[in-house]
Amino acid sequence: MQDDPPVPGGVAVVVDARGSHCPGALMELIVALKHARRGEFLLVLADDPGSAREIPEWLAKVGQRHVSTRSEQGVLHIMVEKTRG
């Protein structure tokens, strides 16, 4: 079993979107990022497989940083850094 990668200052916000079919993990992340500060790290927990593709795809479009994705017991751990805005 791996751990989430260490990030400077630690994880500022955990977006726990497990069981969220609607509005879903990406929508929860969009809200959390809006209110996070630049340089903060957010950890998304999601159990829908689509988030592994969709979240990095959206982060690339808006210029935010996808740090890592790993899966543990069916739960995706997606680390994100707010780099702009």
Add this chain to the structure above:
Amino acid sequence: MRIMIVGAGIGGTILANRLARLLAPELQRGEVDVVVLSASPRHLYQPGLLHLALGQTTVDALYRDQRTLLDPRIALLIDEVVAFAPDSKQVRGASGNAYSYDWLVIATGSRVTPEEVPGLAENAHGFYTEAAALRLAQALQAFDGGRVVVTTGVPHKCPMAPLELTFLLQDLFVRRGIAPRVDLLYTYPIGRLHSIEAVAEWARIEFARRGIRSATYFNIAAVDGATRTVHSEEGLSVDYDLLIAIPPHRGADAIERSGLGPRGWVPTHRRLLTMQGRDDVFVLGDTTNLPVSKAGSTARFQAEVIAANLASRVRGGGDTHGYDGKVLCFIETSRDRATYAAFNYAEPPRPHAPSRAMHMAKTFYHRLYWSSLRGFP
């Protein structure tokens, strides 16, 4: 012993009425009182606002006197809560009165905040207040062709609203004979047409069939009223003749001011619906920070759980029920067809083809709304 419910929307009203039945002996003996604190003496049927905007209903059909919707054993106080003080087990109203409780249920709902996006409040139509819905109804009546852009903020009320609005608009334009002159563009914040993949796929096929265009990964950044352009965080810009927004929303001001939860959403135990760190405070409906749809059905299912657990606690027992994330949403796809999505934390939604039968079920539900507030069974 006092149970205080702050907020008299669908969740608060159903909860109060269920408690009146579950705690009938205790209420009769005067051992318990259940008090509803509401900002308004009138109850608004929120889903009706969309139909008001589309000219399908009238203002008077959307309201009832709140007192008439509550069991006579429930006390109703009209005062807008301005502060929560959980340490002293009190809430304070705009009147200056302080209200004490033994158990508190926060059911203050949410409020749209288009002002969070530059230019949105000034330039976009909406339908989440009576005034906005009436303005949109007038704008639609005067509209004779051009580009209509539907745009959605995050987070937003009822996740079905953007699609439902779009389908009903297209239906309206067809019926008015102006569809060939209308370019209907649906925008959505994520990479498909709806959060639920099955609904998104069904909508993709319907859009193609009905000639509705779409732009995904579109989060509204700003609206420029002078050039009639809406810009997205992702760098897209689209022109519009008529802009209709499902705006972002937040929880009640009093929650933010009292430090109970950022943006007015109270951190909530996902199963027991208690406020995190507070065993004597429950959270109901839109007010929770749970990752579930902010919709009337959510509040309805949660009210059942809270009512059962509160009744058990009054009698010295423990919590007997848990919320499983259940949500049930109808989607009107035209004037005579509808479908629905049902799901919970563990079970994803499964698609159902739109049908006349489901449209009739939804119409029936609309008509039953007022009596369903009684909280039966």
